[in-house]
Amino acid sequence: MELSIDLVEKSNHLIIRLSGEIDAYTVPKLKESLLPLTQKSGSVVEVDMESVSYMDSTGLGVFISALKSTKENDSHMKIMNLNDRVYRVFKITGLDEIMDIGRSNKVERK
């Protein structure tokens, strides 16, 4: 029931690795970490979701905020390595159509 967040920065390439559960309790921490990354103009933010075992609509809310921020700040966000369960939440809500999302074990070419 925790979420841990690791950040790797290589100039404009930012990788944020999430591990644990994203819910109402852990989501403020995610928002605090993720939003500032997307505010850096020209940055590419990769969100590695491989170790996220659970996510509900609270997580979607943050990713929508982050997506808006990328449009405003000319940055880009990729959500990577989603497991089937977490991907399903994006799929049901249609967000998979408007976000750059890569599923687990699939090579993403865009």
Place this chain on the structure above:
Amino acid sequence: MSNFDFIEMKIPAKAEFVGVIRLSLSGIANRMGFSYDDIEDLKIAVSEAITNAVTHAYQGQENGEITIGFGVYENRLEVMVADNGESFKLNEVKDEIGPFEETESVESLREGGFGLFLIEALMDKVQINNNQGVIVWMTKYVNEVEVDLDDDQISSRS
């Protein structure tokens, strides 16, 4: 009426307890023979209902409580989430939910309105009463064949 077991839990209306209910729910649903995927669906739907109660019913109040009831039947689980705080306007909420269209511009995206939408997509039957406080009553059948085929919820499954 068929026999059923009823489990009731009461939690403070705080986000940190949503995960506690998820763990209890997993245990109950696992015992009932739900599949892994159905248990994950239940976890999301019930979390959404509790999160709604935490964020909408008790804004600015310290000591609200949320009651969660689990009706364990032979063929289904009924989960009730009740708060006794402020009611939300169901029609307004319903207007604000639904899947995204690809044509929607990013600026108009809703950031919070997915909770009820997910509950309806993931459960077989959902009823909401918001006369005094809000009660969300959700049903999921152990086997999907129990669900009426004309139930529009089923089209959300893929």
